[in-house]
Amino acid sequence: MAPKKPLAVIKIELEAGNAAMVDLGKALGPHGVATMEVKRRYDADTARHAGEIIPAIVSVYDDRSWDLRTTTPPTAFLIKQVIRRDGAARPGHQSVATITARDLEAIARRKLPDLNTTNIQAAIRQIEGTARSMGVRVTR
Template identity: 55%
Template sequence: MAPEKASVTVTLELEAGNASLMILGKMLGPTGVPPFEVKRRYDTATADRRGEIIPAVITVDARKRWTMRLETPPTASLIRAVLGKPGSPQARHKPVGAISRDDLRRIAVRKLPDLNTDDVAAAMNIVAGTARSMGVRVEE
């Protein structure tokens, strides 16, 4: 009996409730996973969060069986949603705004399942670092 091939993992950042079939087809085509079925399942699972970007991690085994796991939105998109505008093209030289500690805490708590820490304070530091790299200050 031949050894089983390793599984393939594809991570896609898609719009919640409205996944692009073109992106799905392009990324999943080589894996043999039906993009229409992934779109249907993704759109159903994320319909209540329309407008957000929800990453989906799709794992495909050698027999073309697949599973989908949803993650929390990217930290930068959560900061942009709170700020109401995009980040700065020159973060150190042209700040674009500020977010409060309460907003920082809300984002950190939401991102906690996907971060490599269980401590909210450490998660807040991680989110604050992303905010700094976007040209966003954190108000005390």
């Protein structure tokens, strides 16, 4: 049996445990994937993170089969959860909140599997850069 050929790799960001069919249909419909099956699997895989935005990668193959892999929430989303507001309208000119080093470390530990490093200090620096670009001050 010949290996499956990948036709498309689709990246989607949906609400955990409650994926919107409209968004799934827009992303997966053109590829002929059974969106209801993807929704059920996504909702089951992400149910424990309800209320968060969980990205997923759907690989679609030539026989219309598919694989689903979820990742950690976006860094900006996790920072917004900690500061309980949106980032600055003019980052670098405005500061909207302050985040502690402990909060940065907690976010970095959660994001570590999806970052391009295995070093926790490097991961913290990446998270810190995202926070600064959102207009969030970091206290040590």
